Amino acid sequence: MRDLFLAVLLRDLKLASRRRIDSLLPVVFFIVALSLFPLGVGPEPQMLRDIAPGIVWVCALLASMLSVGSLFAGDLADGSLEQMLLAPQPAIAVAAAKSAAHWLLTGLPLIVATPLVGLLFGLSGPALAALLAGLLLGTPILSLLGALGAALTLGLRSGGMLLILIVLPLTMPALIFGAGAVSNVEAGLSASGHFSLLGALLLGTALGAPLATAAALRISTE
């Protein structure tokens, strides 16, 4: 099972390294979308500071969902997905590897870009730290659920929009606790409760989502 997981993960990373521009698009989208808010809402520092955690989370969510749509599409089109599902090892390894690759290629770059966004919105040091910690726990949840949505909508026309509609409700708890942690820190309260809940959500999703994704992949390729 580890063999298949590593084979798929390393292949996806290699493919991304050969298409650098494509792999940069989600993080560019994230930054561009965030920079629209000061223009739209107005440059008042306190207001920007207040809304920053929420919109960072929303933009991270949208960047993840927009990029996850094509997660399995290429492999389905060229027959690689069939071959991966025919592997002797269980398909859950494929689902987990694809989710992990998506997080490394989308979630991690978003986290790396977030300090820049913190500067843009004038976030304080502790608030930024809380935001980063939340994203570190929360973006893997987005990748896992996104992969599930992508597997469920695989091969459908207008799959992209449907994917977002299916997955967004499932990601709301992560959004609430992630953004809530930052508000708590800014109000001088402890955010450890929020982080515990995010951690629990991550564990639950990591246990359940790959199983469901693997089942959905089997149905989609039938």
Place this chain on the structure above:
Amino acid sequence: MPWPAAGRADGPDRGPVFWTESIMTHSPLSAERAPAAAPAAWVLQACDLAGQRGERALFEHLELALEPGAVVWLRGRNGRGKTSLLRLLAGLATPMAGEIRLHGVPQKLAGAEGRRSQLYIGHQNALKDDLTAMEALRFLARTRGERPDDEALALALQRLGVRGSRHAPVRTLSQGQRRRVALARLALCLHVDLWLLDEPFDALDADGIAALNGLLSEHATHGGATLLTSHQSPSLLDPVPRIFDLDRHGLA
């Protein structure tokens, strides 16, 4: 490959069974009645199989059995469900009715061992455009849990005559070359009991067809069984492929 010469199986139960005697006695191009054998001696058995595509039933009460060393040409008009049958047998789809057995074990119970004992190469080549031929081939071997070294991969590509393009991105290869790279998996999987090949001769030139025929013969002499589809009559002579006609076995 650590394969013993073909001979009678010492046990009728699990594992690869080397049992080629029947092929000799069986006249070419007569697949209607396959030779009698103990159930476990069949590499692949489909019993009373029914398949569908969407809502439409494609075939019913289909009986098919492959003994070790068999090469069977699955024939049928366009849209008769040749690919659907191969996908069913490969385990990519679920039959509407009936059962598929690998070495006498129902496919559902055969699990990882069952999937390791068969190789399905579909109509699509399953090669990634941005990988080189060698990387693409290595990845496909890895998914089977095999770790061939560079030399083994280069040799496999050489057998199909594409060793020279092993470091070229798949994107730059022609259709025929891509097919050859995909079929180079066969050279790595000569020890696999069952090959299910969907239109393997597609896009191949005369050299490519000869190389593929060579692999099919070698696989058969090792006691492997092959089921393949092809638009044209396969030119393989050793062994001459039996014909399984879906038009006659499927729905009227």
